[in-house]
Amino acid sequence: MDEAQHLAELDKKHFLHPTSSIQEQQSSGPAFIFKKGYGIYLEDIQGNVVIDGMSSLWNVNVGHGRKNLAEAAKKQMETLAYSSCFATFSNEPAIKLAAKLAQLAPPPLTATFFTSGGSEANDTAYKLARHYWLLKGEPARKKIIARNRSYHGVSMGATSATGLKPFRDFTQSLAPDFFHVDHFEVTALRALIEQEGPDTFAAIVAEPVQGAGGVHVPPADYFKKIKDICTEYGILLITDEVITGFGRTGKMFGMEHYEGVTPDMMCFAKGVTSGYAQLGGVMISEQMHQDFTQLSQGTLLHGYTYSGHATACAIALKNIDLLEQEDLVENAKLRGAELLDGLRSLAVDFDIIQSCRGLGLMAAIEFTGGLAPQIVKEAANRGLICRAVTFDNQDTLVLAPPLIITNEEVEKIITILKDTINSI
Template sequence: MTNFGATPEARDIAHHFHGYTNARRHQDVGPMIIEDGEGIYVRDNTGKRYIEGLAGLWSVGVGFKERRLIEAATRQMEKLPFYHNFGHKSHGPAIDLAEKLVSIAPVPMSKVFFTNSGSEANDTVLKMVWYRSNALGQPQRKKVIARTRGYHGVTIAAASLTGLPFNHRSFDLPLPGVLHTTCPHYWREGRDGETEEQFATRCAEDLEALIQAEGPDTIAAFWAEPVMGAGGVVVPPKGYFQKIQAVLDKHDILFVADEVICGFGRTGEMFGSTTCGIRPDVMVMSKQITSSYVPFSAIMMNDRFFDPIADESDRISTFGHGYTAGGHPLGAAVALENLAVIEENDLVGNARDVGAHFRARLETLAGRPLVGEVRGVGLIAALELVDEKAAKSVQTVGRLGGLMNAAMQRNGLISRNMGDTVAFCPPMIITREQADDMFEIVEKSLGEVEAEVGV
């Protein structure tokens, strides 16, 4: 029985099983409890205020406590709190949002399918890919390719697409037929004397070699984030996606762009596909679509992808897939208002301007002894920390990143380290002055870590 007289921390330890957490260690250290948020700031249950430097989980684009989203949610709850889209049913917010998304797509798109999270969306796309191959009379064409260090979610299929070890270990993943190719991180993966363009060419050659080894007629689709998020904020080298796209076009392989982090302004354009010059057949969107005020996601597709699926659903009488809350009217209404806030306040332009300003300030840290690389685009950036700069190496993976993350939190900045990469992805409403405040905490924290490790 719950002990309501215990502290919130004790009650959390007693009954709350957390994601992305060492469950046993959590029983020792307990939770940080966030109770309030406004703008770019959150407060914990002791009253301490923090800059939310990762926008929650790369997602609260318009900041915390945006009244327009709260009011949009309230209006929709009062009018139609729930309805579904099964069996030829629909409702206004879903219709309006699908039309809006198609209208702002970076390449011609046709249809939108609604889901509840990025993981669910990527999982659904893989099912659609298989369904489509069967519709085309190509039952052997079921393999898909993603990238090492890519992140596409945590459901069984999405975690298989993800190219990170901890999403596979002890889960018996990835699934058969989900393959991975080279991560396009020039600083980390480039060879001595290899130019950025040569590295991009090698990445495309690696993809071609994998396709040939598996059999071109067995490969259905390729998955990629325009800019990798959870894999360490990896910005692709110039020309990379153009070379990758040429390989895919040669073999008639679908391109799925995972815009879950990049979409709706994060890269300084409305979509990361525009920033990186991608021509996707399918786009997966979540997180900033509602600024995470409501769980919601969407899959946008072109006719090349949709038409065979529609024909197959006609042949066998239905498309046997959908979610109770897919296209939920509350989420769709909040998404529409969220997009209006982004557009009317030019938050895409703000992400581009403030992001460039913040990255310029981060670049001043490049000469510090623990800083291996500063990277980013738009309003997403990272510091990669190393023990040996020349070798780009660390003594213990995650030690420096963990120390830096802890120091920043002590100093009033919440972020997240992926190993020894510390990421920055604040709400897109952040001002230059607030970005300067964030940088000062980063600089102070780096000095503390340097002193702690003795450099």
């Protein structure tokens, strides 16, 4: 038995994979065992090279194999890898990152609570929103509104907020006080608020572009209408920028596409470190921060072991430097437009393509006939990793390559997709 076979057997016996088919793993073993990454490419243990057309999980924004991020981690680990941030203890990278985020984020977001990832960030946002209303003397405000086709994570609160029914069906006991409305239906949102009582709602949570639910870009005036409703009824607006943050959409944050919309809270993760360390967080507005400061008594009884992790924060600071120094946000805008144009050219050639959509380096092809999973599988055989979304009767292929992608590499993706569709 060679090394690849040996690892595959160990994988089947000992590794319970996240968001994977257990039956497929047991029958076929791991689809890839990756050993190396460089740029937009991944190489497996057998030497096969594929384009990482999903930035792994929408998160490897600056690409694979960045030695300067490894050096930033090494430097920090040699001085202070980790120390607790409970009881007001702190560390230099966490402080500097919080300050940097305040410079980058849409106003009026100024203060950050750090987590280990996106699900924790979303759960934290819901808890902080409810605690906020307790402090404000409105304990009835505890309901959270999310949207169909949304994805907010898999911890208990985040699962309950996620608008993809199969994720909620995974467990028979969800967290209470979560509601869902059609993803772009403003009238239904207002009707729900009126029906349940405006003074019972703590927050509305929404992704600037729905990612895992199929890359759905809202109408230009959608978020302005949502913000107006939040203002009218005194409801907090939480934006989930876990996928859309740090350049993915061609802006540093996705909400920057919607003029005049200011969130009260913002969840982030993924692109903040480009996957080189586990880090997420929630930013809150200056007003919320002041209210917490003035109204809180005793200890804020919420925190994670790795909140403000020194090494993760040091990596994030270097990662943000790369985004800025290499102008990767602008590159995402330019290459994203080329990618969408290329996908639309495929739609001219193939009548099985119903539509194409995207913003920055988030893009989707809507097929007919249930072909997306088959196309994704064949594309992987031809050297391109992408994803199929079949929730809610969709037949969608989605792409989100690293922000470092070149024009030539965009063309390579289009060529592989064209050859794949032709073969099918």
